[in-house]
Amino acid sequence: MMEFIKNSAFLGAMISLIAYEIGLILKKKFKMAIFNPLLISIICVIGVLLLFHIDYDDYNEGGKYISYLLTPATVCLAVPLYEQIHLLKKNLKAVAAGIFSGTLAGLCSVLLMAKLFGFDHQEYVTMLPKSITTAIGMGVSEELGGIVTITVAVIIITGVLGNMIAEVVYKIAKIEEPIAKGLGLGTSAHAIGTAKAMELGPVEGAMSSLAIAVAGLLTVVGASVFAGMM
Numbered sequence: 001m002m003e004f005i006k007n008s009a010f011l012g013a014m015i016s017l018i019a020y021e022i023g024l025i026l027k028k029k030f031k032m033a034i035f036n037p038l039l040i041s042i043i044c045v046i047g048v049l050l051l052f053h054i055d056y057d058d059y060n061e062g063g064k065y066i067s068y069l070l071t072p073a074t075v076c077l078a079v080p081l082y083e084q085i086h087l088l089k090k091n092l093k094a095v096a097a098g099i100f101s102g103t104l105a106g107l108c109s110v111l112l113m114a115k116l117f118g119f120d121h122q123e124y125v126t127m128l129p130k131s132i133t134t135a136i137g138m139g140v141s142e143e144l145g146g147i148v149t150i151t152v153a154v155i156i157i158t159g160v161l162g163n164m165i166a167e168v169v170y171k172i173a174k175i176e177e178p179i180a181k182g183l184g185l186g187t188s189a190h191a192i193g194t195a196k197a198m199e200l201g202p203v204e205g206a207m208s209s210l211a212i213a214v215a216g217l218l219t220v221v222g223a224s225v226f227a228g229m230m
Contacts, residue, residue, distance in 0.1 A: 011054070012063025019044035033164040038192060042156070074133060074191060077209035080198070084206035091179055098180065099211050102187030103218040106131040107226045114230055124230050126150050128223040130158045133190040136216040144227045155190065162189025163196045178203035186211025 022044055023037030049059055081088070088095060107128065114124040126146035129137035134155050141151035166185055175181060178201055185193035186208030197208035 010062045012059040013065050015045055015048055016063055016066055036160055036164050039160050080202060080206040081209045084203055098183040099187055099214045103215045107222050111226055125227050127154055129219060130154045131188050132216045132219045133212055140220055140223050159189045159192025162193040166196050179207050182207025183211045187215045
C-alpha cells in the first residue's frame, strides 16, 4: 500500500493541498501571523516526507503540476491592476519612485549583509534576487553563477516573512495609504506578499501586482550591476 502511495502520480499535489488546507484552518482558528498557511504547509510537507521516507523526486512528480499554475496565476494579477488603472495614472511618479527605491534598498541590504557576514561571490549573488518572484529569481541566480536551489529557498522565506509581518510593520510605521501598502508588499515580498495585499484590499492588491513585475525587471538589471561590487 505504501509503495502504491509513493508511486502515485498526484502524491505531491495531494500532500501540498492538504497541508495548505491545514494551514488555512489554523490561520482561521487562531488568527495569528505565525500561523501563516504557506509556512504551515511547508512544515507539514517536510514532516510528511521525513516521516514516511518519501524522496523529494517522488514528491515533486506530483507537486510539479501545482508549479505549472504559477505562471498563469502571475499573469492573472494584471486583472486587479487594470481595474485600478486610474489610480496608477494619477500617482504614477510616486509609484515609480516607490518601486525603484524599494528595489534599490533590497539590493543594498544584500550587499551590506554579504560584507558583514563575509559571503563569497557565489553566496552573495545567490541572495541578490531574494525579493522577486521565483520564476525570474531562478534565472537571475543561474545567470550570475549563484546556487539556484538556495535562491528559491531564500525567495520563499522572504515572501513568507513579508506576508507574516506586513501588518505589524504598517501599524508600527503608521502607514495607512493603500497604494504604499501594496507597493511595499509587492516590491519586498513578491507573489506571496501580493497574496497578503489582496487580503488587505483591491487597491493594495493592484499596486502589489504592478510592483512584482516592475521590481522584477529592475532587479534583473540591478543585480547585474551589484554582482560586480563584490
